[in-house]
Amino acid sequence: MLKVDHLAVRRGSAVTLQDVSLTLAPNQTLAVVGESGAGKSTLINAILGLVPCASGQVTWNAKPVRTCRPALVMQEPRSAFNPRMSLRRSVMEPLHGRSLANDRLAHLCSGLEVAADLLDRRPTEVSIGQAQRVGILRALIAAPPLVLFDEPMAALDAVTQKHTARLIAQMQREEGFAALIVTHDLGYAAAFADNIAVLRAGRIQELTAARAFAEAPQTAYGRTLRDAAFSLGSLERVA
Numbered sequence: 242m243l244k245v246d247h248l249a250v251r252r253g254s255a256v257t258l259q260d261v262s263l264t265l266a267p268n269q270t271l272a273v274v275g276e277s278g279a280g281k282s283t284l285i286n287a288i289l290g291l292v293p294c295a296s297g298q299v300t301w302n303a304k305p306v307r308t309c310r311p312a313l314v315m316q317e318p319r320s321a322f323n324p325r326m327s328l329r330r331s332v333m334e335p336l337h338g339r340s341l342a343n344d345r346l347a348h349l350c351s352g353l354e355v356a357a358d359l360l361d362r363r364p365t366e367v368s369i370g371q372a373q374r375v376g377i378l379r380a381l382i383a384a385p386p387l388v389l390f391d392e393p394m395a396a397l398d399a400v401t402q403k404h405t406a407r408l409i410a411q412m413q414r415e416e417g418f419a420a421l422i423v424t425h426d427l428g429y430a431a432a433f434a435d436n437i438a439v440l441r442a443g444r445i446q447e448l449t450a451a452r453a454f455a456e457a458p459q460t461a462y463g464r465t466l467r468d469a470a471f472s473l474g475s476l477e478r479v480a
């Protein structure tokens with residue numbers, strides 16, 4: 242289980258995260274929402290150990306998080322890959338030369354709807370949706386118990402977002418990883434996450450069960466975020 246305990250992170254003189262506490266168990270999804278600059282990516286980086294904690298602790302089963310070899314899925318799928326390498330080579334990288342059960346690659350490809358020949362292409366030769374599914378494939382290849390997603394759907398069109406969200410949920414049911422997903426999409430968070438953490442200016446404003454959040458956020462700021470997310474469809478056309 243992931244445990245973030247009173248975490249603070251400083252960037253230079255600025256405090257980017259303060260008093261952040263949360264837990265995340267296998268098979269569970271935590272959506273982290275909040276406006277740009279709230280500290281969402283910093284939280285992911287602190288969990289991965291890429292930025293130091295000024296105070297507090299981040300652990301996986303009471304050990305440093307790196308011991309569980311967590312995986313990261315980034316927003317911009319194509320730039321996440323080395324442009325000079327085939328996708329297949331990139332996908333295999335997290336294994337560090339270890340061999341893979343024969344059917345695991347085929348199984349993951351079929352689960353993520355990645356056609357086998359796609360892996361022989363380079364990142365620029367696939368669509369952005371395909372690239373993101375390959376990004377998820379690479380994240381899952383070594384069966385990490387913890388997967389961090391930093392706005393995984395943000396670069397995709399609405400239809401592809403929905404499709405990708407379903408595939409992630411399906412893979413999670415099969416593989417059982419704990420998922421922390423940073424997202425701007427509260428509809429997605431409400432539909433797919435177990436819990437929603439609202440981050441604002443480096444602090445958790447509320448941490449609510451996803452179902453409850455959709456109906457009744459606990460804070461005024463949570464309501465603002467929710468209402469903003471669901472009001473776009475009712476915007477009136479200008480002229």
Ligand SMILES: Nc1ncnc2c1ncn2[C@@H]1O[C@H](COP(=O)(O)OP(=O)(O)O)[C@@H](O)[C@H]1O
Nearest residue numbers: 252253257275276277278279280281282283284
């Ligand atoms: N590498 C960095 N160096 C200094 N400050 C940073 C760095 N990355 C992010 N920040 C600052 O930390 C705050 C949180 O940024 P970030 O975690 O990227 O927010 P979010 O992902 O929610 O948009 C912002 O004020 C940002 O300017």
Ligand SMILES: [Mg+2]
Nearest residue numbers: 281282283391
């Ligand atoms: Mg970010």
